[in-house]
Amino acid sequence: MATSCKKSSHQHEGFSGSLPTRLEEIGREAGVDPGAIEVWFADEARVGQKNKIARRWAKRGSRPSAPKDQRTASAYIFGAICPKERFAKLSRLA
Numbered sequence: 001m002a003t004s005c006k007k008s009s010h011q012h013e014g015f016s017g018s019l020p021t022r023l024e025e026i027g028r029e030a031g032v033d034p035g036a037i038e039v040w041f042a043d044e045a046r047v048g049q050k051n052k053i054a055r056r057w058a059k060r061g062s063r064p065s066a067p068k069d070q071r072t073a074s075a076y077i078f079g080a081i082c083p084k085e086r087f088a089k090l091s092r093l094a
Contacts, residue, residue, distance in 0.1 A: 019039075020034075023037050023039075038082050038084060038085065039082070039083070039084065040080050040081065040082050041080065041081050041083070042078070042079065042080040042081075043078075043079055043080075044076065044077065044078045044079070045076070045077050046074055046075070046076050046077075047074065047075055047077065048072060048073055048074025048075060049072055049073045049074070050072055051068060051069055051070070051071070051072065053068075054066040054067070054068035075092055075093065075094050076092070076093040077090065077091070077092050078090070078091045078092075078093075079091075
């Protein structure tokens, strides 16, 4: 991973210089003040429980029944942040 970070650091420098220029272009095309454009970063994740295989002592070669809890539970988390406005929004879906 260290090598990918070194490679991407050069790319980040080029990106940070071109973002303000690109925002100005977008503002001109849309007829909007570039300062009024908000840039948001978003991410999502699923967190939850997934049960493991039930284990049971048995003679070698036999297949005993091993009842277990088949229920699973998970939630989806969505987050977004606007660095300029210092505002963050989180949502959870069950």
